[in-house]
Amino acid sequence: MAWFTEDDLRAAAGDGSFRRGRDYVDAVGELQPTALGVRAAVRGKDVYEVWLGREKAALVGECGCPFGVEGNFCKHCVAVGLVLLADGAPGPEADLDAYLRSLDQRELVALVLEQAKRDPGLYRQLALRAGSTGAPQVAVLRRQLDTALRVHGFADASYVTRAKDVLDTVRDLVDAGHAAEARPLARHAVELLVDAMGAVDDSAGDVAGVCRRAVKLYARACAVARPNPAKLASWLFQLRRGWPTWPTIDIGDFAEPLGETGMAAYRTLVDDAWHALDGDSDDSDHAVLRAMREQLAKASGDVDTLVDVFADGLPAVRSFREIVSLLRHSGRLDEAIRWAERGVAETRDLSLTELLVESYLDGQRGDDAVELRKADLRSARTRVCYGRLRDTAVSAKVWSGLRPWALDVLPPEELVGALLDDGDVEEAWLAAVKHDCAGTEVVRSRAETQPAEVLAAYRALVTECLSRGGRECYREACVLLKEMASCAERCGESVSGFVASLRMAHSRRPALLDELRRAGF
Numbered sequence: 001m002a003w004f005t006e007d008d009l010r011a012a013a014g015d016g017s018f019r020r021g022r023d024y025v026d027a028v029g030e031l032q033p034t035a036l037g038v039r040a041a042v043r044g045k046d047v048y049e050v051w052l053g054r055e056k057a058a059l060v061g062e063c064g065c066p067f068g069v070e071g072n073f074c075k076h077c078v079a080v081g082l083v084l085l086a087d088g089a090p091g092p093e094a095d096l097d098a099y100l101r102s103l104d105q106r107e108l109v110a111l112v113l114e115q116a117k118r119d120p121g122l123y124r125q126l127a128l129r130a131g132s133t134g135a136p137q138v139a140v141l142r143r144q145l146d147t148a149l150r151v152h153g154f155a156d157a158s159y160v161t162r163a164k165d166v167l168d169t170v171r172d173l174v175d176a177g178h179a180a181e182a183r184p185l186a187r188h189a190v191e192l193l194v195d196a197m198g199a200v201d202d203s204a205g206d207v208a209g210v211c212r213r214a215v216k217l218y219a220r221a222c223a224v225a226r227p228n229p230a231k232l233a234s235w236l237f238q239l240r241r242g243w244p245t246w247p248t249i250d251i252g253d254f255a256e257p258l259g260e261t262g263m264a265a266y267r268t269l270v271d272d273a274w275h276a277l278d279g280d281s282d283d284s285d286h287a288v289l290r291a292m293r294e295q296l297a298k299a300s301g302d303v304d305t306l307v308d309v310f311a312d313g314l315p316a317v318r319s320f321r322e323i324v325s326l327l328r329h330s331g332r333l334d335e336a337i338r339w340a341e342r343g344v345a346e347t348r349d350l351s352l353t354e355l356l357v358e359s360y361l362d363g364q365r366g367d368d369a370v371e372l373r374k375a376d377l378r379s380a381r382t383r384v385c386y387g388r389l390r391d392t393a394v395s396a397k398v399w400s401g402l403r404p405w406a407l408d409v410l411p412p413e414e415l416v417g418a419l420l421d422d423g424d425v426e427e428a429w430l431a432a433v434k435h436d437c438a439g440t441e442v443v444r445s446r447a448e449t450q451p452a453e454v455l456a457a458y459r460a461l462v463t464e465c466l467s468r469g470g471r472e473c474y475r476e477a478c479v480l481l482k483e484m485a486s487c488a489e490r491c492g493e494s495v496s497g498f499v500a501s502l503r504m505a506h507s508r509r510p511a512l513l514d515e516l517r518r519a520g521f
Helices: 006-013 015-022 075-087 096-102 105-118 120-132 138-149 159-175 179-196 206-224 229-242 251-275 283-300 303-311 317-329 333-347 350-362 366-379 383-395 399-409 412-421 425-434 440-447 451-468 471-490 496-505 510-518
Strands: 032-034 037-043 047-055 058-063
Touching (some): 159 179, 317 350, 350 383, 366 383, 412 425
Antiparallel strands (some): 037 047
């Protein structure tokens, strides 16, 4: 039997990954027993190797997907666990612990070395452990790191596994109090992984995930064993500038090792590069430097500085939205409103209008919010704009007096739709009859309570549908006929005469006659 329960799986993965893991149960390959668990391949965006095991009676899991590489118990681990729970564990295994303990040291060493000759993964792990045991052998570890991560031509499927082994060793060095030795190794790992990005098909994001982990590991080592802050700032700047997409570097992760001196140096490098941009500069260079400036501003916690950075992107809608959202979150509502008003005036963007309405209401300026919605309704006389005005006016507690005006603004078809949205089917039907615009939506709504009143409207809808021609329109007409027949039956009437007239009028349309037959007419 499995050594864990479904509750253990949920606790290890969290509700989100556990829920998504259920969808991958059918994608799990054959379960292969290992000394302390099972291994299986799971097909997602790629094929990922998953290992589930026990560590001091606790459930642990490893996966090669981007989320799993960062040390998380992912949905693929959940899927393997669910399969194991459903199928039961593999049959009884030999007592490896007792067997290995029965061997003397020479026999055990020979056994391990013989296996290491055939298993590159085992050899790599043993070599990394040998180099990190006792006083770390940095030169040996660096050579192992180069062997594992340097790409010649292209990277094979084991690249991510090799990278994970290397980073595990560097992490263990930091944990063991050897951050000074681990720091240059972590930095070199980042550089090799970044170089590999150009030689690897990383559509699944596996290498990118390992690269993010390496950057965070380097930041952690730097926080313990501080490098020269100016040199660290220069390295971070060149790395981020040279690779616009990867790795993703959060300068906040390096705030502690950089200190005031390093952050100032980094800020100077970014500002100088930003001011050196001109009309011939590449768009990606603008985007990278802008992102770097945003990170610096966020790390400083200075709202005004961040507003200035966002403002460099104006008149882009995104920049207005970022500024308004930032000021709202910072409790500076009046300033947020002024920026939102400017954004709406310059862009007429709907998302900014929504932000401005929300800000008006939060600032007890319901009248301004309503006036903005009224202007939009005058500009676009649709049921959608009517609905937005209604929702805003309800929040401002002025809807009852405003509704007649809003309905009067709408053209007939939009009026009918708006009344339906209000739940006023009776008024919507009367308006449709008055303006001769009884569409499918209002006819179906009226049919629920007054089937006799809609028969003529259904005839008109079917006739109009057939006039457009084509098999799709014929199928639509048959759907309407079925609805009409249901209404007629509830009234004690029949549509057979109407159907007969259609067959006669369209006797030369074999596609229509075929669809009528398929629909049961």
